[in-house]
Amino acid sequence: MENVVELINVSKKFKGFSIKNIDLHVKQGFVTGFIGANGAGKSTTIKMMMNLLRPDAGEVKLFGLDYQTNEKDIKERIGFVYDSNVFFEGLNLKDIKRIVAPAYRRWDDTLFHQYVEKFELPLNKSIKTFSKGMQMKASLAIALSHHAELIIMDEPTAGLDPIFRRELLGLLQELMLDGTRTIFFSTHITTDLDRIADYIAFIQRGELVFSKSIHDVTEDYALVKGRIDLLDRDTEKAFVHVHRAPTGFEALTDNTTEVKEIFGDTVVMERASLEDIMYYFKGGIHHV
Amino acid sequence: MQIIISNSSKEPIYEQITNQIKSSILSGELQEGTSLPSMRQLAKDLQISVITTKRAYEELEKAGFIYSIVGKGSFVAEQNLEIIREKKQRVIEEQLNAVIINSREIGLPLDELQQLLEILYKE
Numbered sequence: 368m369e370n371v372v373e374l375i376n377v378s379k380k381f382k383g384f385s386i387k388n389i390d391l392h393v394k395q396g397f398v399t400g401f402i403g404a405n406g407a408g409k410s411t412t413i414k415m416m417m418n419l420l421r422p423d424a425g426e427v428k429l430f431g432l433d434y435q436t437n438e439k440d441i442k443e444r445i446g447f448v449y450d451s452n453v454f455f456e457g458l459n460l461k462d463i464k465r466i467v468a469p470a471y472r473r474w475d476d477t478l479f480h481q482y483v484e485k486f487e488l489p490l491n492k493s494i495k496t497f498s499k500g501m502q503m504k505a506s507l508a509i510a511l512s513h514h515a516e517l518i519i520m521d522e523p524t525a526g527l528d529p530i531f532r533r534e535l536l537g538l539l540q541e542l543m544l545d546g547t548r549t550i551f552f553s554t555h556i557t558t559d560l561d562r563i564a565d566y567i568a569f570i571q572r573g574e575l576v577f578s579k580s581i582h583d584v585t586e587d588y589a590l591v592k593g594r595i596d597l598l599d600r601d602t603e604k605a606f607v608h609v610h611r612a613p614t615g616f617e618a619l620t621d622n623t624t625e626v627k628e629i630f631g632d633t634v635v636m637e638r639a640s641l642e643d644i645m646y647y648f649k650g651g652i653h654h655v
Numbered sequence: 656m657q658i659i660i661s662n663s664s665k666e667p668i669y670e671q672i673t674n675q676i677k678s679s680i681l682s683g684e685l686q687e688g689t690s691l692p693s694m695r696q697l698a699k700d701l702q703i704s705v706i707t708t709k710r711a712y713e714e715l716e717k718a719g720f721i722y723s724i725v726g727k728g729s730f731v732a733e734q735n736l737e738i739i740r741e742k743k744q745r746v747i748e749e750q751l752n753a754v755i756i757n758s759r760e761i762g763l764p765l766d767e768l769q770q771l772l773e774i775l776y777k778e
Contacts, residue, residue: 397705540699565706580706585667638665 370431371395371517371549372416377425379411386411386573388425393517393566396546398539400564401553402641404649408573409553413521416551417447429517443471446510448503448520456495460488460505471513479512500531511542518542520552524559532556536563557641567641571648588644589623592616593634602629608650619647656685656692660701668703672711673718680720680731681742691721691729 372393379386386408393399403409414420415427418434418441427434429441458466460483468474483490486504488497497505503523510518524532540563542548554560560567560581568578577584591606595616603609605625606618619639620626626636639647658675660668679685692700694708701708712729715721719738723729734742758768 537699537702540702543705544693544695544699546695562702563704565704581704582667582669582706582710 373428375426377422379422389575397565398550399566400560401568403570407570444516446515446518448506459493461490473514482508517549588639590637590639591618591634608647669707669711673714685731689731
């Protein structure tokens with residue numbers, strides 16, 4: 368099984384917003400980061416992966432199975448970590464465990480207690496007294512305690528302080544030591560992904576712009592800077608979007624080889640960060 | 656095994672890894688048969704993505720520096736001729752560097768040094 372998640376030509380229409388023909392594959396044993404601006408369709412896509420929303424068209428498969436016939440099996444194998452607390456606020460972790468554990472065949476009590484200890488979570492304090500970071504850890508501890516093979520996280524690092532974010536990323540890397548586990552997480556804090564993501568899926572206005580390995584992203588995309596007079600109708604075609612200033616232009620290309628052929632040494636080429644890529648794609652709205 | 660990754664370097668991270676492991680092998684710091692950390696372990700230790708260490712190991716394997724056994728891990732390979740050649744070349748470079756330093760110290764210009772080398776090489 369190479370792909371843990373497969374979205375095949377998935378569409379979903381809402382009033383004023385739609386997901387259009389998304390083809391997305393999430394590879395087993397790797398971290399896939401899901402990026403996009405607010406409102407691009409990240410959460411909707413994740414909800415369809417979780418079967419919390421049904422697509423209007425297309426297929427959703429997890430572990431090669433479909434939800435129609437294998438919902439329980441699939442859910443057993445997924446650990447879902449939300450950006451906010453989904454448990455009853457008044458409950459403590461012990462109560463939550465008592466409610467959640469019987470729902471999973473593979474619930475591992477020893478493992479749960481190991482994580483509780485590791486994350487330094489209090490068992491007897493109600494969840495509402497937890498900080499955002501602790502809530503996140505609690506949610507993760509529960510996901511990990513039923514031996515989830517696929518961990519799906521919706522904006523796990525949003526609202527966390529930088530120190531805790533790093534701690535979380537370190538923890539995720541520890542989880543990846545086990546080569547069968549897969550992590551899929553959405554974020555708009557792209558520096559998190561520069562560090563640990565193996566694959567990047569980028570969604571914009573309900574459409575998947577690309578889904579490729581972090582190497583292909585860094586090899587295909589680059590920031591190009593040069594003199595304004597180098598630009599004309601033909602040379603501009605090499606760029607996703609061009610930003611002009613009196614001092615020169617700065618542009619994003621998705622084809623570094625072409626840019627090298629056209630401009631040679633007359634321009635400066637730099638690595639484009641994920642943030643640069645998102646920004647320039649967004650810029651395309653006004654000019655396409 | 657020490658590997659230092661620079662995030663501000665123009666050199667891609669996987670290349671930084673391959674180059675550093677290569678020089679550890681060529682310098683003899685990593686001996687034939689030594690087991691390397693698993694690519695997942697290395698990714699965790701360096702705080703980088705698994706796909707990056709995977710690529711680094713793949714490149715090292717392609718170049719014959721290491722080999723992998725499924726389920727056992729990756730090991731430093733028996734060094735082939737090309738590697739030995741590269742290793743020798745490195746030594747030569749170092750020796751020539753010493754020559755250059757010595758020459759500069761006594762103000763021996765490049766063309767005279769070249770002549771000297773030519774004479775000695777043809778002997």
